[in-house]
Amino acid sequence: MSSVITSSTVSAPVPMQRSRGYWASVWQRFTHDPVAMGAALVVLVLIAFALFGHSIAPADPYQSSMLKRLKPIGTPGFPLGADELGRDMLSRLIVGARLSLFIGITPVLCAFVLGTLIGLVAGYAGGLVNTVIMRVIDVFYAFPSVLLAIALSGTLGAGVVNSLISLTIVFIPQIARVAESVTTQVRNRDYVEAARASGANAFTIVRVHVLGNVLGPIFVYATSLIAVSMILASGLSFLGLGVKPPEPEWGLMLNTLRTAIYVQPWVAALPGAMIFITAISFNLLSDGLRSAMDNKS
Amino acid sequence: MLLYLLRRMLYALPIMFGVALVCFALIHIAPGDPLVSILPPDASADLQAQLRELYGFNRSLPEQFAMWVWRALHGDLGVSIASNRAVAGEVFTAVGNTLRLALVATVIGFMLGCLFGFVAGYFRGSWIDRAASLVSVLGVSVPHYWLGMVMVIVFSSQLMWLPATGAGPGGSDHWIWNWEHLQYLLLPAITMSVIPMGIVARTVRALVADILDQEFIVGLRAKGLTHLGVFRHTVKNAAPTALAVMGLQLGYLLGGSILIETVFSWPGTGFLLNSAIFQRDLPLLQGTILVLALFFVVLNLLVDVLQTLLDPRIARA
Numbered sequence: 001m002s003s004v005i006t007s008s009t010v011s012a013p014v015p016m017q018r019s020r021g022y023w024a025s026v027w028q029r030f031t032h033d034p035v036a037m038g039a040a041l042v043v044l045v046l047i048a049f050a051l052f053g054h055s056i057a058p059a060d061p062y063q064s065s066m067l068k069r070l071k072p073i074g075t076p077g078f079p080l081g082a083d084e085l086g087r088d089m090l091s092r093l094i095v096g097a098r099l100s101l102f103i104g105i106t107p108v109l110c111a112f113v114l115g116t117l118i119g120l121v122a123g124y125a126g127g128l129v130n131t132v133i134m135r136v137i138d139v140f141y142a143f144p145s146v147l148l149a150i151a152l153s154g155t156l157g158a159g160v161v162n163s164l165i166s167l168t169i170v171f172i173p174q175i176a177r178v179a180e181s182v183t184t185q186v187r188n189r190d191y192v193e194a195a196r197a198s199g200a201n202a203f204t205i206v207r208v209h210v211l212g213n214v215l216g217p218i219f220v221y222a223t224s225l226i227a228v229s230m231i232l233a234s235g236l237s238f239l240g241l242g243v244k245p246p247e248p249e250w251g252l253m254l255n256t257l258r259t260a261i262y263v264q265p266w267v268a269a270l271p272g273a274m275i276f277i278t279a280i281s282f283n284l285l286s287d288g289l290r291s292a293m294d295n296k297s
Numbered sequence: 298m299l300l301y302l303l304r305r306m307l308y309a310l311p312i313m314f315g316v317a318l319v320c321f322a323l324i325h326i327a328p329g330d331p332l333v334s335i336l337p338p339d340a341s342a343d344l345q346a347q348l349r350e351l352y353g354f355n356r357s358l359p360e361q362f363a364m365w366v367w368r369a370l371h372g373d374l375g376v377s378i379a380s381n382r383a384v385a386g387e388v389f390t391a392v393g394n395t396l397r398l399a400l401v402a403t404v405i406g407f408m409l410g411c412l413f414g415f416v417a418g419y420f421r422g423s424w425i426d427r428a429a430s431l432v433s434v435l436g437v438s439v440p441h442y443w444l445g446m447v448m449v450i451v452f453s454s455q456l457m458w459l460p461a462t463g464a465g466p467g468g469s470d471h472w473i474w475n476w477e478h479l480q481y482l483l484l485p486a487i488t489m490s491v492i493p494m495g496i497v498a499r500t501v502r503a504l505v506a507d508i509l510d511q512e513f514i515v516g517l518r519a520k521g522l523t524h525l526g527v528f529r530h531t532v533k534n535a536a537p538t539a540l541a542v543m544g545l546q547l548g549y550l551l552g553g554s555i556l557i558e559t560v561f562s563w564p565g566t567g568f569l570l571n572s573a574i575f576q577r578d579l580p581l582l583q584g585t586i587l588v589l590a591l592f593f594v595v596l597n598l599l600v601d602v603l604q605t606l607l608d609p610r611i612a613r614a
Contacts, residue, residue: 135311135315136315138312138315139312139315139316139318139319140319142312142315142316142590142593142594142597143316143319143552143586143590143593144548144549144551144552144553144589144590144593145549145553146549146552146553146555146556147552147553147555147586147589147590147593150555150570150574151320151323151570151582151586152323154570154573154574154582155323155324155326155327155574155579155582156326156327156328157327157328227437227438231438231440231441234440235440235442235556238442238556238559239555239556239559239571239574240575241574254442254443254446258446258560261446261449261450261454262454265450265454265455266450268446268450269443269446269447269450271443272440272442272443272444272446272447273443275440275443276438276439276440276443279438279439279440280434280435280438283434283437283438284434287434
C-alpha cells in the first residue's frame with residue numbers, strides 16, 4: 001500500500017516551488033559572502049563597544065595618573081599602554097567607540113532622511129521645482145566635501161553639534177542627487193502612470209509605488225558614505241573642531257597624542273588604527289550589501 | 298561640439314555665483330560679531346562704528362555682498378584680521394604650495410591607481426584582482442591624517458630618513474626643485490596620494506572589466522590581435538574617464554589637504570585655513586574657501602571640456 005503511494009507521488013508532476021522573495025534572496029547572498037560577513041561581525045563588535053563600552057572596559061577611561069604617563073604597549077595593567085595623562089588606552093579605545101560611531105553615523109542618518117526627502121520632491125515634481133532644487137544642490141556639490149565640512153564647522157565654532165550639522169550639510173547634496181535620479185527613473189515607469197490614471201494622488205503614489213522602489217538604492221549609497229563620514233568626523237575632532245577633551249573619541253585622542261609620537265609612537269597611532277578598522281569594515285559591508293542587492297547578478 | 302562647450306561654460310557661471318554666495322554667507326552664520334576678535338575689549342562706541350564702516354558691516358546684506366563680489370573680481374579679498382596683510386596675497390602663496398603638493402600626490406596616485414586597476418581588471422577574478430581590490434579598499438578607508446602620523450613615525454622618528462614637518466629651508470615662499478626641498482615634499486605627497494590611488498584603481502578596474510566584456514574586443518582577439526594590441530585598445534577606451542577622475546581628484550586634494558597639511562606643517566591652504574579658524578580670522582577663512590572652491594569649479598569645467606575633446610560622443614549624447 002505504502003509503496004503504491006510512494007510511486008504515485010514520485011510520478012506526479014512536482015508542484016512549482018514558490019520562488020523566494022527579493023529580501024530572502026538578498027539575505028541569502030549576503031550571508032554567503034565571507035568578506036561581508038566578516039565586516040558585519042567587526043561592526044557588531046564595535047556597536048557592542050559603543051553600547052556597553054563602560055562595562056566591557058577593564059579600567060576607568062577618565063582616571064588619569066601622572067606617574068603612569070605614556071606607558072608602552074604591554075605594560076602590566078595597561079595592555080595597550082597609557083596615554084599622555086596616564087589613562088588606560090585599551091579602555092579609552094573601547095569607550096571611545098560610542099562617540100566616534102555616534103559622530104560618524106548620525107550625519108549620514110540625518111542626511112539620508114533629509115536628502116531622500118529633497119531628492120523625492122525634486123524627482124517626483126520634475127519641471128521647475130526640480131531645476132531650482134537641483135541647481136541649489138549643485139552649488140553645494142561644487143565644494144570638495146572636506147573643505148565644506150571644515151569651512152562650516154570652522155565658522156560655526158568647535159563642538160559636537162556643530163560638527164554634526166556641518167557633516168549633515170555635506171552629505172545631503174550627495175544623497176539628494178542619488179535620490180533624485182532614481183526617483184526620476186521610477187516616476188516614468190508604467191505602474192506609476194497607471195496609478196495616476198486610476199486617480200491616486202501624488203502622496204499615495206509616492207508612498208506606495210515610489211518609496212519602496214527608491215529606498216533600497218539610496219540606502220546602499222548612504223551606507224557607502226558611513227566610512228567617509230567616520231573619517232571626516234574624527235578628522236574634525238583631530239583638528240580640534242569636534243569633540244572636546246576629556247571625552248574619549250578616536251580623532252581627538254589622535255590629536256592629543258600627536259605630541260607623543262617621539263616618545264611612544266605606537267601608542268599614539270592606536271586611535272587612528274581604530275578609525276581605519278571601522279572605515280574598512282563599513283566599506284566592505286557596504287560593498288557586500290550592494291552586490292547582494294544587485295538583482296542582475 | 299563648440300555649442301556644447303559654450304553651454305557647459307555658461308552653466309558654470311551660476312554655480313560660481315552660488316559658491317560666492319555660500320562663502321559670503323559663512324561670515325554671517327558665524328556666531329558673534331565678526332569685529333569682536335580685532336576690537337580691544339574696552340573699545341569705544343566710536344571706534345566700533347569706525348571699524349564697522351571700514352569693513353562695511355553697517356550696510357545691508359545685498360549691498361555688502363555686491364561690494365564683496367566686486368572687490369573679489371578685482372583681486373581684493375579684504376585684509377586679514379590677524380596679520381593685517383592682504384588676504385589675496387596670503388592665499389595665493391599658500392595655493393602655490395598646496396598645488397605643488399597636490400600635483401605630485403595626484404601623479405603618484407594616478408600611476409599606482411592605474412597600475413592596480415588595470416592589473417585587477419585584466420586578470421578579473423584571480424588572486425591578483427583580489428589583492429589589487431583590497432589595496433584600493435584600504436586606500437579609500439584609511440584616515441589620511443593618521444597615515445601621515447604613521448609615515449612620520451616610521452620614516453622620521455624610527456628610520457630617520459626624511460624630515461617630519463615643514464617645507465624645507467626656503468620656508469613657505471622660496472621653493473626650489475632640489476633634493477634639499479624635495480625630501481620635505483615626499484612624505485606628505487605619498488600620504489596624500491593614497492586617496493586618489495584607491496579611487497582611480499576602483500574606477501580603472503571597473504572600466505577595464507567593462508571594456509574587455511565588449512564585443513569589439515572579442516572581435517579583435519578573433520582577428521588575431523596580440524595581447525599588446527588588445528591592451529592598446531583598452532587603454533584608449535579607458536583613458537578619458539580615468540583622466541577625468543584624476544582631474545577631479547586633484548580638486549578634492551586641493552580642498553581636502555587641510556588635515557594632511559596640519560600633520561606635516563606644510564605651509565599651504567590647509568594650514569592657512571587652520572590658523573584662520575583658530576584665530577577667528579573670518580576674512581582670511583572666507584577668502585581661502587572662495588579661492589579653493591572656485592578653483593574646484595574651474596577644474597571641473599576643464600575636466601569636462603577635456604573629456605569632450607578626447608571623446609566626442611559625450612557632446613552628442
